[in-house]
Amino acid sequence: MLLAIDCGNTNTVFSIWDGETFLCTLRTSTHHARTADAYFTWYSTLIKHYGIETDITEVIISSTVPRVVFNLRVFADRFFDCRPLVVGKPECLLPTEARVDAGTIVGPDRLVNSAGAYNRYGGDLIVVDFGTATTFDVVAKDGAYIGGVIAPGVNLSLEALHNAAAALPHVDIAKPQAVIGTNTVACIQSGIFWGYVGLVREICDRIKAERERPMKIIATGGLAPLFQQSVELFDSFDEDLTMHGLTVIHDYNKEHAA
Numbered sequence: 318m319l320l321a322i323d324c325g326n327t328n329t330v331f332s333i334w335d336g337e338t339f340l341c342t343l344r345t346s347t348h349h350a351r352t353a354d355a356y357f358t359w360y361s362t363l364i365k366h367y368g369i370e371t372d373i374t375e376v377i378i379s380s381t382v383p384r385v386v387f388n389l390r391v392f393a394d395r396f397f398d399c400r401p402l403v404v405g406k407p408e409c410l411l412p413t414e415a416r417v418d419a420g421t422i423v424g425p426d427r428l429v430n431s432a433g434a435y436n437r438y439g440g441d442l443i444v445v446d447f448g449t450a451t452t453f454d455v456v457a458k459d460g461a462y463i464g465g466v467i468a469p470g471v472n473l474s475l476e477a478l479h480n481a482a483a484a485l486p487h488v489d490i491a492k493p494q495a496v497i498g499t500n501t502v503a504c505i506q507s508g509i510f511w512g513y514v515g516l517v518r519e520i521c522d523r524i525k526a527e528r529e530r531p532m533k534i535i536a537t538g539g540l541a542p543l544f545q546q547s548v549e550l551f552d553s554f555d556e557d558l559t560m561h562g563l564t565v566i567h568d569y570n571k572e573h574a575a
């Protein structure tokens with residue numbers, strides 16, 4: 318069985334893949350100082366709680382936070398006696414190319430999303446991931462990641478308003494009743510919600526115009542459905558796209574191992 322780990326700047330997600338389905342998905346906050354022992358304590362408690370029979374023999378990691386990789390490597394080695402595959406490291410082969418400026422280190426989550434999306438939907442895609450940052454990954458006809466867009470994440474924008482303006486409270490994102498807010502919370506929700514609808518639409522339209530072709534828009538990340546329910550922004554919402562991408566990259570490396 319494969320343990321796939323997707324470490325973002327906010328959350329770290331573990332999923333167990335038995336070759337056909339994800340048996341479970343566990344989520345913890347990302348914290349670089351968490352030790353291998355602490356990961357295992359958390360992990361084994363939840364596995365026991367859910368009563369899942371596991372036999373982890375392989376681990377694959379994608380991390381947008383380089384500092385956490387060391388402890389995750391020790392975790393894989395100590396508790397599963399295996400050397401994890403780390404996306405972005407030279408020994409981890411990718412099924413598709415990244416055609417970007419020389420010297421650019423693309424976020425591994427974006428390479429994984431591109432590989433997962435190409436496998437499920439084919440080429441000519443825009444993958445929108447609502448994480449700490451909101452990323453747009455452009456996938457060419459042949460599956461190559463050819464660049465994209467990085468915008469501040471929804472929650473990050475809400476936090477930035479609260480942190481910088483003394484009179485603005487912390488607000489959770491929600492679809493506002495109207496565009497014109499008649500109280501402070503409604504005003505902030507409107508600014509972020511409708512601002513993001515505009516941001517996503519404008520960026521996707523401009524990418525399509527720049528590429529001069531129709532493209533499918535695939536959304537992932539917990540906040541995508543919130544946007545989709547009010548306006549048609551995406552062609553598909555794919556909750557486990559990053560995890561799927563990790564299994565695709567894992568399979569590719571098994572097939573092509575020397």
Ligand SMILES: Nc1ncnc2c1ncn2[C@@H]1O[C@H](COP(=O)(O)OP(=O)(O)O)[C@@H](O)[C@H]1O
Pocket residue numbers: 324325326327328329347447448449450470472473538539540
């Ligand atoms: N279903 C959801 N509803 C509301 N907020 C969510 C949901 N899923 C994730 N978030 C929030 O969205 C932000 C990004 O989360 P996540 O996708 O886990 O980011 P990352 O991959 O960068 O760690 C975080 O602030 C998180 O709390």
Ligand SMILES: CC(C)(COP(=O)(O)O)[C@@H](O)C(=O)NCCC(=O)O
Pocket residue numbers: 324325326327381422423424425426427448449450451452467
């Ligand atoms: C853009 C990101 C911060 C998004 O990370 P996330 O929101 O998933 O935590 C990450 O993909 C990253 O650090 N990228 C490096 C630069 C690049 O992709 O071009």
Ligand SMILES: [K+]
Pocket residue numbers: 325426446448449559
């Ligand atoms: K992510």
